[in-house]
Amino acid sequence: MSAAEQQVNEYYNKLLKRNAGEPEFHQAVAEVLDSLKVVLSKDPHYADYGLIQRLCEPERQVIFRVPWISDNGNVHVARGFRVQFNSALGPYKGGLRFHPSVNLGIIKFLGFEQIFKNSLTGLPIGGGKGGSDFDPKGRSEGEIMRFCQSFMTELHRHIGEYRDVPAGDIGVGGREIGFMFGQYRRLTNNHESGVLTGKGLTWGGSLVRTEATGYGCVYFTAEMMKEHGDDLSGAKVIVSGSGNVAIYAVEKAQELGATVVGFSDSSGWVHTPNGVDVELLRDVKEKRRARVSTYVEEAQGATFHDTGSIWDLEADVALPCATQNEISGDNAQKLVDNGVRYVAEGANMPSTPEAIEVFRENGIHFGPGKAANAGGVATSALEMQQNASRDSWSFEYTDQRLHHTMKQIFRRSADTAAEYGHDGDYILGANIAGFRKVADAMLAQGII
Numbered sequence: 087m088s089a090a091e092q093q094v095n096e097y098y099n100k101l102l103k104r105n106a107g108e109p110e111f112h113q114a115v116a117e118v119l120d121s122l123k124v125v126l127s128k129d130p131h132y133a134d135y136g137l138i139q140r141l142c143e144p145e146r147q148v149i150f151r152v153p154w155i156s157d158n159g160n161v162h163v164a165r166g167f168r169v170q171f172n173s174a175l176g177p178y179k180g181g182l183r184f185h186p187s188v189n190l191g192i193i194k195f196l197g198f199e200q201i202f203k204n205s206l207t208g209l210p211i212g213g214g215k216g217g218s219d220f221d222p223k224g225r226s227e228g229e230i231m232r233f234c235q236s237f238m239t240e241l242h243r244h245i246g247e248y249r250d251v252p253a254g255d256i257g258v259g260g261r262e263i264g265f266m267f268g269q270y271r272r273l274t275n276n277h278e279s280g281v282l283t284g285k286g287l288t289w290g291g292s293l294v295r296t297e298a299t300g301y302g303c304v305y306f307t308a309e310m311m312k313e314h315g316d317d318l319s320g321a322k323v324i325v326s327g328s329g330n331v332a333i334y335a336v337e338k339a340q341e342l343g344a345t346v347v348g349f350s351d352s353s354g355w356v357h358t359p360n361g362v363d364v365e366l367l368r369d370v371k372e373k374r375r376a377r378v379s380t381y382v383e384e385a386q387g388a389t390f391h392d393t394g395s396i397w398d399l400e401a402d403v404a405l406p407c408a409t410q411n412e413i414s415g416d417n418a419q420k421l422v423d424n425g426v427r428y429v430a431e432g433a434n435m436p437s438t439p440e441a442i443e444v445f446r447e448n449g450i451h452f453g454p455g456k457a458a459n460a461g462g463v464a465t466s467a468l469e470m471q472q473n474a475s476r477d478s479w480s481f482e483y484t485d486q487r488l489h490h491t492m493k494q495i496f497r498r499s500a501d502t503a504a505e506y507g508h509d510g511d512y513i514l515g516a517n518i519a520g521f522r523k524v525a526d527a528m529l530a531q532g533i534i
């Protein structure tokens with residue numbers, strides 16, 4: 087074992103003890119540290135000044151009580167989080183997730199990944215993440231609004247245009263951002279539009295932000311396929327999930343000539359051998375907020391399944407766009423057996439380490455979430471630019487900027503992997519390219 091490897095292993099063992107009970111955080115750190123061993127053996131100065139230790143310790147973590155009253159008069163107490171992980175490159179930036187699975191370890195894994203993702207975009211944004219274990223499922227609009235207001239009543243002290251700029255994630259879309267922005271404005275008596283991204287178009291939002299993560303994931307996939315002499319035209323694509331990321335990944339993949347053969351939600355999955363009717367899917371999920379089985383009732387030739395797995399379908403490309411650890415080692419093996427050659431992560435960390443191992447062993451071209459789903463936060467940074475200059479750009483121009491950013495992200499990941507002698511390993515390339523920029527900034531800014 088090299089000195090660098092030994093140093094990293096020792097540090098990782100300490101991290102496991104100091105952050106007990108946070109398996110997702112351990113998983114996210116392990117993946118990055120693995121890539122950093124390669125960097126440290128070439129550029130050992132990156133281990134100086136406690137850099138790696140500082141990178142893995144959030145600058146600040148806020149945990150707070152969020153009391154709210156349901157329509158039936160009961161009082162509920164949820165837990166709120168904001169982890170401000172790293173601001174070396176810019177204000178903390180990252181989404182808010184409202185989901186019953188949320189805990190500190192989940193927010194820390196998301197915040198940690200966000201540092202490298204945001205760095206990789208080339209835009210001036212640091213990394214953070216937040217959310218709550220509040221479960222929005224089945225709640226009325228009034229309940230959602232009161233929850234968002236209570237959440238922001240504490241969060242507003244910790245955020246700001248130049249400090250920390252939250253956005254959406256699972257369970258937080260345009261409606262929730264609206265309620266939170268309203269409460270922020272009321273509490274601060276300021277129309278500080280740059281404090282949140284994902285806003286409505288008439289009050290500081292950016293065109294393309296809604297579509298950006300899904301479109302970006304497909305732009306990344308197209309670049310990766312091009313690199314290996316392929317394209318999306320005529321390809322069969324599986325897209326898991328049916329939220330904001332999935333819907334626009336489906337739309338863009340089909341626009342580029344692919345057939346999307348399946349999508350899903352937490353109730354089951356839908357087989358769509360003839361492709362997806364995007365308008366209907368949007369109507370079911372965005373307007374009616376219904377389950378995917380409703381889509382099947384109204385679509386031609388689609389079937390709903392609540393047994394088996396969406397990963398059993400035959401396809402050329404898989405875009406996991408639902409949630410963390412949704413692809414097990416067995417699922418990955420099934421995908422390989424069924425002909426999948428490209429995987430790009432629209433969600434954050436949807437592939438388990440076992441799945442990644444299977445993809446590696448079988449030569450699957452794999453775009454990690456940090457790179458493939460960075461289009462969402464990149465477009466958030468474009469929203470911040472528009473807010474700062476009190477301007478609003480056209481759809482075409484913003485989409486062009488997104489497309490260009492995704493091409494650059496792919497190039498940086500590919501070139502960095504090659505530079506370190508691991509051609510085609512986009513995980514390694516994305517981790518190292520993201521890391522180097524943050525690390526250089528941290529070294530320049532002293533021990534803080």
Ligand code: GLU
Pocket residue numbers: 179180181182251252253254255256283434459460462463464466
């Ligand atoms: N939640 C998204 C992500 O995982 C977007 C964050 C943002 O726009 O700030 O990157």
